[in-house]
Amino acid sequence: MNYIKHLNAAFHRCYADDRLRPGHVSLYMALFFYWNLHRFAEVFYANRTEIMKMAKIGSRSTYHRLIKELSEWEYIEYLPTQSPARKTMVRLYHFRTTDSTVTGPTGTLMQRYCPKNVPPTLYTKQNKQYKLSEERKPKNEIEVIDFFKRKNWPSLDAKKFYNHYQGVGWKVGKAPIADWRAIAGNWMLKADEIKKTAAMKTVAKNGDHLMTQNQKDYDEPL
Missing domain, CATH: 1.10.10 (Arc Repressor Mutant, subunit A)
Structure with a gap:
């Protein structure tokens, strides 16, 4: 069998x-x-x-x-x-x-049934290239900036985001981006983490003025 x-x-x-x-x-x-x-x-x-x-x-x-x-x-x-x-x-x-x-x-x-109208696949083995639909990447930089403004994110980050992924063909590694808006959200999360890390390094370098090694007598009047 x-x-x-x-x-x-x-x-x-x-x-x-x-x-x-x-x-x-x-x-x-x-x-x-x-x-x-x-x-x-x-x-x-x-x-x-x-x-x-x-x-x-x-x-x-x-x-x-x-x-x-x-x-x-x-x-x-x-x-x-x-x-x-x-x-x-x-x-x-x-x-x-x-x-x-x-x-x-x-x-x-x-x-035996053999379908004639087979929808085109996203991946063609002949040229080893992915065919992205227009909905999976923004139409232009203005669309990205408008999206960032609606999220109350800086316009400068929108331009950085657009220029970066425009330069790499709207891919993450070798895989095409499925949803650029989700990638933009991750971009901003990483940007916030970078800003927080930089702020902590600055405090560590300059010293925290609220911290002191002096022993104080809190029984004394101010």
Whole structure:
């Protein structure tokens, strides 16, 4: 049993089946997970409590409805038992793929779906360059200054911020910036830390005039 080919075929069949709902797909994947744990046995024990937890199904009635529908639609074979001494078993049908078709348990052929209108990715392997949308970087320096003013941040810091990231192509290291406003917030946090550190160094260098080593007698009147 080929793990990848089976899942590919199952996903293609799920795509083409309008009867399925998210609960069906979730339950099928949970059953597949336990089938894998049982090393793809012909039949395996379906522990309802564990499978419901894995599939995120909170109702027993929903579980029984979904598993019976999967059985009716020939995704699985549900083998319930009325005897408390016997365990409820499940069999998963084998799905397989060829180069152009998907074959189901009854031998019916389904055309493999290949999407035509694939949205362009942000990263192209050919030129190894990221394509940034205009929303991920400011339009110009004025937009940055206006943003800093709304945050009550100095305009000088806005110009420094814009010039720095304009010079590096609006990247952090090699990764493109996803949100320049968030980066601006980090820029100001670091600027405040630098100012505080500089102030502490100045105090340490010049001495704190509020501190003294002289012993005072506080019993004496001022």
